[in-house]
Amino acid sequence: MEIFVFYLDDENVFKKVTNKIKDEESFREEEKIYNQWRKNKEEGSDISTYKFAPSWYEFEDISLKDLSSGDIVEVIYYRNKDKNKAVKVLVESRKDEPIFNEDQNKSFRARVNVGVVKDNSIIFDRPDNFDFIEDDKIEATITESTEIIQKSIKSEEQFRQEETEYQEKKENLKNLGKDISSLEAPSWFLEEKVSLFNLKEGDFVDVLISVIDNDVFVKKIEKIIK
Numbered sequence: 001m002e003i004f005v006f007y008l009d010d011e012n013v014f015k016k017v018t019n020k021i022k023d024e025e026s027f028r029e030e031e032k033i034y035n036q037w038r039k040n041k042e043e044g045s046d047i048s049t050y051k052f053a054p055s056w057y058e059f060e061d062i063s064l065k066d067l068s069s070g071d072i073v074e075v076i077y078y079r080n081k082d083k084n085k086a087v088k089v090l091v092e093s094r095k096d097e098p099i100f101n102e103d104q105n106k107s108f109r110a111r112v113n114v115g116v117v118k119d120n121s122i123i124f125d126r127p128d129n130f131d132f133i134e135d136d137k138i139e140a141t142i143t144e145s146t147e148i149i150q151k152s153i154k155s156e157e158q159f160r161q162e163e164t165e166y167q168e169k170k171e172n173l174k175n176l177g178k179d180i181s182s183l184e185a186p187s188w189f190l191e192e193k194v195s196l197f198n199l200k201e202g203d204f205v206d207v208l209i210s211v212i213d214n215d216v217f218v219k220k221i222e223k224i225i226k
Contacts, residue, residue: 012064014061014062014063014064014066014067015059015060015061015062016059016060016062016066017055017057017059017060018057018058018059018060022055022056022057022058024167024170027054027055027056030054031054034054056166056185056186057185072111072206107208107209107210107211107219108130108208108209108211109206109207109208109209110127110130110206110207111127111204111205111206111207112124112125112127112204112205112206112207113125113202113203113204114199114200114201114202114203114204114205115137115201116201117196117199117200117201118139119196120141120142120143120196121139121140121141121142122139122140122142122196122199122218122221123137123138123139123140124137124138124140124207125137125138126138132211133211133216138216139216140207140209140216140217140218141215141216141217141218142196142218143217143218145219146217146218146219146220146221147193147219147220147221148193148194148195148196148198148199148220148221148223149191149192149193149194149220149221149222149223150191150192150193150194150198150223150224150225151189151190151191151192151222151223151224151225152189152190152192152224152225153188153189153190154187154188154189154190159186159188162186163186165186166183166185166186169183170183189224194223198223199221199223203223204223204224205221205222205223206221206222206223207220207221207222208220208221
């Protein structure tokens with residue numbers, strides 16, 4: 001597994017994705033700025049750092065102390081001599097705090113590197129936020145209810161079509177005086193349910209596991225392919 005080290009300083013910008021949806025005017029302005037930057041970049045007339053692609057979800061300002069082991073982040077950085085200098089850090093999702101069900105079972109989320117794939121389990125190195133497990137290696141059981149999702153990036157044409165449909169639905173709900181907070185904004189990812197055979201050693205995946213009487217079970221696996 002290759003490990004990247006990013007160096008930080010007081011000028012770094014830290015953002016976190018929230019569940020709040022932007023109004024259309026804000027999104028369009030952000031999209032306009034991003035598209036102009038991308039055009040300038042392609043023409044070689046802009047040497048500024050990389051920008052985050054526009055998102056329908058609002059970002060929230062955070063600081064370095066808000067980051068935790070297990071957070072899934074996107075890092076904008078540049079190479080300075082032999083060091084990777086981070087400029088912006090976007091927290092896409094946070095590690096889950098323990099979720100206690102009625103039977104006091106716990107659920108945890110983390111991004112892991114798959115070590116071994118068996119017929120009905122996967123083995124991976126213990127993430128930092130799995131401190132409730134003593135072993136350095138975790139073998140998590142796959143059950144019939146385990147969801148294994150493979151995510152791939154949509155074409156721009158498909159995303160724009162979904163974006164148009166989303167706007168139409170939102171306007172219709174507004175005109176009817178209905179709540180739009182539960183309306184899900186379009187995503188750049190296609191999701192496909194797959195089997196354990198689609199996983200292989202070395203894959204980076206997001207896992208949601210539950211612990212029942214010290215046994216570890218996989219509730220959900222998400223794998224992104226490019």
